[in-house]
Amino acid sequence: xxxxxxxxxxxxxxxxxxxxxxxxxxxxxxxxxxxxxxxxxxxxxxxxxxxxxxxxxxxxxxxxxxxxxxxxxxxxxxxxxxxxxxxxxxxxxxxxxxxxxxxxxxxxxxxxxxxxxxxxxxxxxxxxxxxxxxxxxxxxxxxxxxxxxxxxxxxxxxxxxxxxxxxxxxxxxxxxxxxxxxxxxxxxxxxxxxxxxxxxxxxxxxxxxxxxxxxxxxxxxxxxxxxxxxxxxxxxxxxxxxxxxxxxxxxxxxxxxxxxxxxxxxxxxxxxxxxxxxxxxxxxxxxxxxxxxxxxxxxxxxxxxxxxxxxxxxxxxxxxxxxxxxxxxxxxxxxxxxxxxxxxxxxxxxxxxxxxxxxxxxxxxx
Amino acid sequence: xxxxxxxxxxxxxxxxxxxxxxxxxxxxxxxxxxxxxxxxxxxxxxxxxxxxxxxxxxxxxxxxxxxxxxxxxxxxxxxxxxxxxxxxxxxxxxxxxxxxxxxxxxxxxxxxxxxxxxxxxxxxxxxxxxxxxxxxxxxxxxxxxxxxxxxxxxxxxxxxxxxxxxxxxxxxxxxxxxxxxxxxxxxxxxxxxxxxxxxxxxxxxxxxxxxxxxxxxxxxxxxxxxxxxxxxxxxxxxxxxxxxxxxxxxxxxxxxxxxxxxxxxxxxxxxxxxxxxxxxxxxxxxxxxxxxxxxxxxxxxxxxxxxxxxxxxxxxxxxxxxxxxxxxxxxxxxxxxxxxxxxxxxxxxxxxxxxxxxxxxxxxxxxxxxxxxxxxxxxxxxxxxxxxxxxxxxxxxxxxxxxxxxxxxxxxxxxxxxxxxxxxxxxxxxxxxxxxxxxxxxxxxxxxxxxxxxxxxxx
Numbered sequence: 001x002x003x004x005x006x007x008x009x010x011x012x013x014x015x016x017x018x019x020x021x022x023x024x025x026x027x028x029x030x031x032x033x034x035x036x037x038x039x040x041x042x043x044x045x046x047x048x049x050x051x052x053x054x055x056x057x058x059x060x061x062x063x064x065x066x067x068x069x070x071x072x073x074x075x076x077x078x079x080x081x082x083x084x085x086x087x088x089x090x091x092x093x094x095x096x097x098x099x100x101x102x103x104x105x106x107x108x109x110x111x112x113x114x115x116x117x118x119x120x121x122x123x124x125x126x127x128x129x130x131x132x133x134x135x136x137x138x139x140x141x142x143x144x145x146x147x148x149x150x151x152x153x154x155x156x157x158x159x160x161x162x163x164x165x166x167x168x169x170x171x172x173x174x175x176x177x178x179x180x181x182x183x184x185x186x187x188x189x190x191x192x193x194x195x196x197x198x199x200x201x202x203x204x205x206x207x208x209x210x211x212x213x214x215x216x217x218x219x220x221x222x223x224x225x226x227x228x229x230x231x232x233x234x235x236x237x238x239x240x241x242x243x244x245x246x247x248x249x250x251x252x253x254x255x256x257x258x259x260x261x262x263x264x265x266x267x268x269x270x271x272x273x274x275x276x277x278x279x280x281x282x283x284x285x286x287x288x289x290x291x292x293x294x295x296x297x298x299x300x301x302x303x304x305x306x307x308x309x310x311x312x313x314x315x316x317x318x319x320x321x322x323x324x325x326x327x328x329x330x331x332x333x334x335x336x337x338x339x340x341x342x343x344x345x346x347x348x349x350x351x352x353x354x355x356x357x358x359x360x361x362x363x364x365x366x
Numbered sequence: 367x368x369x370x371x372x373x374x375x376x377x378x379x380x381x382x383x384x385x386x387x388x389x390x391x392x393x394x395x396x397x398x399x400x401x402x403x404x405x406x407x408x409x410x411x412x413x414x415x416x417x418x419x420x421x422x423x424x425x426x427x428x429x430x431x432x433x434x435x436x437x438x439x440x441x442x443x444x445x446x447x448x449x450x451x452x453x454x455x456x457x458x459x460x461x462x463x464x465x466x467x468x469x470x471x472x473x474x475x476x477x478x479x480x481x482x483x484x485x486x487x488x489x490x491x492x493x494x495x496x497x498x499x500x501x502x503x504x505x506x507x508x509x510x511x512x513x514x515x516x517x518x519x520x521x522x523x524x525x526x527x528x529x530x531x532x533x534x535x536x537x538x539x540x541x542x543x544x545x546x547x548x549x550x551x552x553x554x555x556x557x558x559x560x561x562x563x564x565x566x567x568x569x570x571x572x573x574x575x576x577x578x579x580x581x582x583x584x585x586x587x588x589x590x591x592x593x594x595x596x597x598x599x600x601x602x603x604x605x606x607x608x609x610x611x612x613x614x615x616x617x618x619x620x621x622x623x624x625x626x627x628x629x630x631x632x633x634x635x636x637x638x639x640x641x642x643x644x645x646x647x648x649x650x651x652x653x654x655x656x657x658x659x660x661x662x663x664x665x666x667x668x669x670x671x672x673x674x675x676x677x678x679x680x681x682x683x684x685x686x687x688x689x690x691x692x693x694x695x696x697x698x699x700x701x702x703x704x705x706x707x708x709x710x711x712x713x714x715x716x717x718x719x720x721x722x723x724x725x726x727x728x729x730x731x732x733x734x735x736x737x738x739x740x741x742x743x744x745x746x747x748x749x750x751x752x753x754x755x756x757x758x759x760x761x762x763x764x765x766x767x768x769x770x771x772x773x774x775x776x777x778x779x780x781x782x783x784x785x786x787x788x789x790x791x792x793x794x795x796x797x798x799x800x801x802x803x804x805x806x807x808x809x810x811x812x813x814x815x816x817x818x819x820x821x822x823x824x825x
């Protein structure tokens with residue numbers, strides 16, 4: 001009886017935006033008379049920090065300080081369409097919507113500034129809340145003064161709106177092939193998990209996870225790390241702990257309260273080492289790709305592979321609970337070999353469990 | 367460029383952790399009634415009698431709704447994407463899972479609402495239930511869904527298909543075929559904020575919906591469809607969610623609250639108990655995945671055959687979408703030239719499953735990445751090298767025919783190896799995402815790339 005260390009890893013990919021596209025996000029932006037910026041976007045912040053990320057994108061697109069920008073995502077009367085916060089679309093698609101709207105607002109600011117400074121808009125730029133003549137930065141006007149002039153002299157509301165939308169991608173139902181890319185940028189990640197397996201109790205402890213994410217461009221590295229670490233804990237729960245149906249497929253013994261359900265807690269937190277890689281996307285805001293959902297995908301297989309490395313057994317029913325690990329240790333199952341076939345998990349297969357060998361599933365046309 | 371790239375704290379973070387953020391449950395409106403639901407006590411049954419008259423006459427009860435009160439009871443969340451509706455908002459003839467809502471009451475207090483729920487007269491005739499998706503198409507399986515036991519609307523097919531290259535050639539040519547079965551489980555969404563909604567009927571005839579939805583416009587569309595209303599009669603207020611990992615894309619409470627608010631002419635609030643949240647709200651889906659990889663002894667993955675069965679629970683919800691996404695990513699971060707994938711959405715008598723972080727792909731990532739280590743072991747190859755050799759590269763085509771522009775399998779894998787001190791041979795350390803050539807463009811991949819170029823390639 002002993003504790004055994006093991007290491008496993010996994011490399012994964014994940015798409016941005018709704019599968020097959022067709023999922024618009026719209027945004028509109030207006031300037032107050034003092035140049036402060038109101039952004040209206042329907043993107044719901046489910047805790048990932050999209051309001052903060054969108055604010056950063058707008059501030060830099062306009063060239064104004066971050067704290068000038070206010071984000072209103074509170075209701076459907078003032079906000080335009082956002083298909084929703086899912087499919088890892090907040091930073092990329094919602095972010096592109098606010099970026100494109102901000103670009104239009106920027107054009108309007110430059111037009112009004114051009115009249116005030118009597119300089120062609122193409123010779124102007126905006127930085128730190130001021131419109132400056134390129135090459136002669138002493139010729140300048142504050143964005144606040146531009147907004148004031150628009151409001152009180154020109155009778156104009158400086159505003160801009162836009163939509164981020166990729167057209168729907170049809171799928172050939174016979175072959176699964178598409179004519180256009182059915183998603184936006186694909187993100188990639190790798191996770192290395194170090195575990196300790198107790199061969200007496202079957203308990204698996206994750207000691208450390210090293211995780212590498214290519215997010216294109218980290219708009220906010222702090223929030224990216226939040227996603228990486230939060231996702232790691234969800235992935236650990238998936239890999240080792242959580243199960244709505246402890247005796248699946250049976251529905252017996254479901255937990256109806258926190259205390260009857262094993263979710264990950266701080267006691268389960270391993271050492272985490274995060275690495276962010278920036279391989280920019282051609283069409284994401286400032287090169288960003290998504291990270292939201294993929295952040296809990298790499299840990300379960302990395303843990304399963306680490307368990308095998310530690311004690312030589314495969315647990316392919318998730319999660320790898322102590323009873324499953326002990327059962328696997330007891331069985332020490334070897335794959336069946338049939339010619340060049342190496343066949344694992346026969347006892348789990350539809351071929352074994354179905355009363356007719358799973359003919360309805362296996363018998364479809366080639 | 368100042369804000370982008372900066373480590374700025376979430377500007378709503380302090381409010382969240384000091385309890386000052388206003389979530390839906392913090393909204394207080396005078397004269398609000400409380401909502402409770404009658405839920406099915408059976409996994410599968412016919413409703414033979416439903417009489418709410420005694421309950422409606424109880425003290426403090428202002429309104430009760432059943433399927434008869436709903437202008438459009440069956441509306442599919444994905445009808446816009448061509449997935450027909452199958453789930454009633456309130457059960458009419460059959461109940462197909464334990465906890466399925468049948469009627470809802472609005473009353474002066476939660477206790478009065480619960481007492482009225484218990485006074486609703488309802489009779490059932492139990493039917494056999496199905497729980498194991500592997501047996502859903504067995505000749506003796508109970509029939510549990512009017513579409514049959516699997517979702518039948520992938521065009522003319524009852525399964526999502528991917529066909530690429532020549533799968534028979536791959537399996538014939540292979541030195542080793544590795545087969546395995548992977549079964550990712552259902553888990554709870556487990557938000558701290560249970561499903562909750564307050565609806566206020568406004569003097570101008572509109573409804574204000576304080577919603578915990580992850581998708582205000584989406585949920586507004588769902589409510590409008592059930593009510594058969596134009597969008598301008600609804601105002602959704604939300605944008606801040608106390609935990610939504612996919613489950614709050616289901617419009618679980620909003621529509622019923624709207625119906626009760628209209629009938630009672632009073633604001634109503636429905637806040638699920640923790641028990642309801644855990645037993646009646648949707649889970650992540652369980653999946654069953656059988657992989658067979660055809661590989662050469664020097665580590666080329668020539669082909670993959672896949673059978674996937676997705677446990678949708680009692681109704682389709684987003685499952686047909688999730689399976690398609692799963693199909694599109696079943697080759698993982700690797701280039702596999704010959705594929706045959708058949709995926710089914712099977713119905714069972716459990717709570718409908720729904721979107722959750724990684725929808726459709728979390729499951730296949732587990733299967734693929736665990737399977738690759740078995741493949742590596744079977745051919746005696748290092749699992750890092752196996753992955754790097756077959757990694758996606760610029761110009762490779764995915765299973766569904768997309769030409770990759772900016773893949774990162776190689777850089778993330780190499781960075782992870784370096785970070786933990788794995789010493790790879792120089793030829794692997796030198797790899798990049800650049801287009802294949804030389805030893806990394808064997809005949810079987812070159813043939814397909816040429817074909818892709820002939821067909822116009824890069825989308």
